[in-house]
Amino acid sequence: MVADSGPDLAHADHSKEPAVDLTGHVVIVTGSSSGIGEAVARRLATADARIVVNSARSVQAGERLANELGEACYVQGDISDPGTSRALVDAAQDRWGRLDGLVNNAAVTADVPLADIDGVTVDHWNRVLGVNVVGTFLVSQAALPLLRVAEDGWILNITSIAGIRQTGSSLPYAVSKAAVDHLTTLLAKHAGGRVRVNAVAPGLVATPWTETWDRVKEGVTAMAPLERVATPDDIADACVGIIGARYTTGQTLLVDGGLGLVL
Template identity: 45%
Template sequence: MDINGSVAVITGGGTGIGAAVAERLAARGAAAVVVNYSRSADEARATVSRLESMGCKASAVAADVSDDAAVRRMAERVLADHGRVDALVCNAGTTTWVPFPDLEGLTDEVWRRLLGVNLMGPFYCARAFAPALRASRGAVVNVASIAGLQATGSSIAYGVSKAALIHLTRDLAVALGPEVRVNAVAPGIVATRWHIDRVGEQVFSEMAAKEELKAPLRRTAQPDHIAQMVTGLLEADLVTGEVLIGDGGRHLGY
């Protein structure tokens, strides 16, 4: 897939990894980038402004990806505005921090919300955009997590949702081939507000420093590191159904 001149949709594109992906695509010559958001309206508009300053046509579209009807409306709007979709990056995600031993803390509502956003959201998006992606012979990249591969992360429900997303990635690669490629990235700790806002900058820095000592590359991922992986998979024309881990090699020592 050639990013230059492409039309891309990024869910959860207003902040963190999603915003970094949007900016990298714009820098690579994407003709248009649609930034989806659910709650981060101001951040999404700020991201759109940065993309426009780079010469990319950009727009912010509100939709809760766990709502199938909302996703279908978003797809209709994108196609009405741009006529095509070449890339879909399913980055929107959520979590609830529950210690692993606290099984009672994993309420039905926690399970429903995390599976709704982290698993059903990418499925709804892939289904809604499938006709357009098939027509353009496009690509999908899902943003999973190392928690989907290892017993770690913010909660059991989060890890299970990401593990399911990884398998959904493989299944969609079969379902949407040969026209559409579907891959996933699985970041470890990334320096985004997802982690930093929860514990504060000082605690995050200390935590990251300890993790760096366990990683062969001795570094903490920044959003653009993951964006680099995403764009690489979008361009990898013979790769589908794969999961690319981005944690500096930390997973080698788990």
């Protein structure tokens, strides 16, 4: 007799399940032309949210996603440019007259291994902190006036296990993600208007960013208690969970298959 091995949780497809009802809500998702941002945008659209899609350079991919989602529009722009934050919020306001949520997902790293302290330059710091910390702040700052008057306004920052454990793709990147976790708590305390501000910190996720990281993926699969790397949909699952958790603010949820327990 073959034993019943139970449901195959690792391969369950949750991508079509709404989990929260966002009917009529308007959400900006920065960096949503690929990877985690795209998966989150798709998931929120299945919950009937209207989406402002964004990317810095991948215009075709961003426009394609916005067309596919239907109730969506695309705004090209680098989030470290103050004009982009204004354009994102204006797109929501001009088209739908409201903004309910913001997913700060766009980020960059530096091409310097974490241990290479001598290789880190001022330009690396300026670029990585400029996008990941200052850019995240600028979009949040521009969005807050509309989020404060929403019935249930929220900001969700995508950070990283690199901001919590001594790991990550570069030193400026890891420091930037720790900074955004702290920004999350400060905005949660001071945003006002009952705007909830939380973060989801992924472990290793299979996206275009990590496409060539085969050895790292093997290592994570061997070490993590859940024995695999994440899919973008795993991160979207956590995002809808925390968006739906209406009495939660100022928190970072580590979504890493337990990797942080063994690092």
